[in-house]
Amino acid sequence: MIVLLPPSETKRAGGDGPSLTIDALSSPALHPLRAALVDELVALSADRETCRRALGITAAQDGEIDRNAALLTSGTLPAIHRYTGVLYDALDVDSLRGATAARARARLAVGSALFGLLRADDPIPAYRLSAGSKLPGQPTLAARWRPVLEPVLADIAAGELVVDLRSGSYAALGRLPGAVTVDVLSENSSGKRTVVSHFNKAHKGRLARALVSSRSEPDDAGKVAALARRAGMRVERTGDELTIVIAA
Template identity: 45%
Template structure:
């Protein structure tokens, strides 16, 4: 089997409505039992308006909209997961504006860690829903529900795995213990040269990074598929102009622009 890169993304609480009635099987069928269990329990939870709002920590403004989504999960229209999610990361990636070849590559190579569906490819068709890593469904935690099945999917994958997930979602699918399963942390370089954590703002940096990878040419994509360790990844990314600094054999920091500083610069020059 030919090796291929996949990048693991966190989901977003916000999702686009709409889609079609076309449904298909999802990535990693070993997860199907957990998916069915989570789906059944979420729909049952949605049957009780107060319990649903409390469990999902929803405001009064959002409670009924999100409950309606969860009640209609089995019959709701679907669209590719990478197009379903909105928010800072997905807006920065902006998959809809990618050229056809780049969009196809992203849909196949970007895998989202969902609390309801497990690991899904960007091309997998899913409905709009509301459920997070902290949502209580039934008697099991999300980690207990997903960790074994998701870990099995990742262990079976042939090729580099880039982990861009937040910690709460990374816990739902532990990486395999091998040289090409790599964790990327996103930081910004300060004027002093110091690297600083971006916290919430790292989502935009992740989206821009993912867009850069998708827009790379076929030769770069082949090089990414051939990556076997951190050294190989750094070589490919640096050639793309991406600043990456390893902090261990399987972890690295990717330095991106700070959106707060960019906005400050814009207001200074236009004010």
């Protein structure tokens, strides 16, 4: 089983690993586009105003441009330690030990606008590039990633169940029919349900933690739902789509 996470806009700073080497990353079929995007971001960082527009940031966030300028020289961290925020706080991979930590490294993957797909131990620098970013003179990131990322995802899914926790914009970079998908809905006392926005990340993080902590190897949506229920989550299933229902 592979648990495919969204990235986060926020990244942990620094890193004690060697500088980025594209060839050291998993999924070699993605290397050419990874290298092209890295080079484009480094070059773009020289023009701050254009870079701000492309990345959708303000002058107060120019530190993100500095990170991109240093993509080829800054230290790296394993991908699963680079990303921060609500989902990653709930996953809390740093607290996992022994066999559970090893399962997490084997099962966790992250969708990325810059790197396409990362496995947990892939060494990456801090960077800024979102799925909705539009680099000057280039097609959309979805148009660039789909032709190369979708075959890689399909190969993975041919051998293992994929639980796809990516948000819509990141799922659009590489579609994966047949994956188990997860929504989070809030239900009030009258039974009315609404979509959970920000805090859906926390519940997806809890689910990811339950999935990597289990010694069992679920091979369909029903078994994923059963694992989530054992972790105390209220889950409904419709085919390959799961819905986590939380109290309003």
